[in-house]
Amino acid sequence: MSQSPSDHRAQPWHGVMVATALAFHDDLTVDFDSYAAHVGRLVQSGCDGVVPNGSLGESRP
Numbered sequence: 001m002s003q004s005p006s007d008h009r010a011q012p013w014h015g016v017m018v019a020t021a022l023a024f025h026d027d028l029t030v031d032f033d034s035y036a037a038h039v040g041r042l043v044q045s046g047c048d049g050v051v052p053n054g055s056l057g058e059s060r061p
Helices: 032-044
Strands: 017-019 049-051
Touching: 032 049
Parallel strands: 017 049
Antiparallel strands: none
């Protein structure tokens, strides 16, 4: 199967990739609906993809 230059699978890491924040409910379970809405807004705003396990700088030595 040949890939055209416009095929995103040819270059999976390209453009703007956002390390996303993960929303939680008060009981500390993941708020999947909020996360999906957040990712949707990022993509609609022109992001090429998201990095769900990316670092937002929250860890400190």
